[in-house]
Amino acid sequence: MFDNEPEGATPVDADEAADLLPSHIQNRGELNLWEQENILEAAAWVLRARTPALGEPTVRELHRRMFDQTWAWAGRYRTSDKNIGAYWAIIQEEVRKLVDDGVFWMEHGTFPMDEAALRLHHRLVKIHPFPNGNGRHARLWCDMLLHQSGRAPFAWKSRELDEAGDARGAYIRALRSADGNDYEPLFTLFLEDRGPC
Numbered sequence: 001m002f003d004n005e006p007e008g009a010t011p012v013d014a015d016e017a018a019d020l021l022p023s024h025i026q027n028r029g030e031l032n033l034w035e036q037e038n039i040l041e042a043a044a045w046v047l048r049a050r051t052p053a054l055g056e057p058t059v060r061e062l063h064r065r066m067f068d069q070t071w072a073w074a075g076r077y078r079t080s081d082k083n084i085g086a087y088w089a090i091i092q093e094e095v096r097k098l099v100d101d102g103v104f105w106m107e108h109g110t111f112p113m114d115e116a117a118l119r120l121h122h123r124l125v126k127i128h129p130f131p132n133g134n135g136r137h138a139r140l141w142c143d144m145l146l147h148q149s150g151r152a153p154f155a156w157k158s159r160e161l162d163e164a165g166d167a168r169g170a171y172i173r174a175l176r177s178a179d180g181n182d183y184e185p186l187f188t189l190f191l192e193d194r195g196p197c
Helices: 028-048 056-067 088-108 113-127 134-148 158-162 166-179 184-191
Strands: none
Touching (some): 028 056, 028 134, 056 134, 113 184
């Protein structure tokens, strides 16, 4: 349905595209604009939410709030495999492991806060729990985690990361390096200009 997918984007299959709520959307540009309005509402919720970011229900609720005006499947885990991500039948278990690890890391100071947040962000992207919107969701979820920990969000430059170009290319390469347990490119992109945790 939508052409010109940027590198690393999860294609929307025909079954998922049938669950598009606004009927007037005809192309990727219109979809991006519509989704962005929905995401801005979710970003405002992140700042006032009392539910802990490190909770499996919160992971789903945030996605729902980000895309509930766009997709009927907003907040629901994938029920099919994609070009990346965990096997669909174990997504809920993988997300629970992720948040349990995050809780453990926070309680025991396993990593400095910003590093822990980036590692969790990477893992959430790698699990790829939803049919679409996983990168944007993982970034806003990471912002929620940082906000609840008293830290400023990362300078994601989200528009640049969502569109084809050098910034997205560097981000995708950094995520792929982290897939191989090399987090330095990801840390270089987002931690260089941050103060101590």
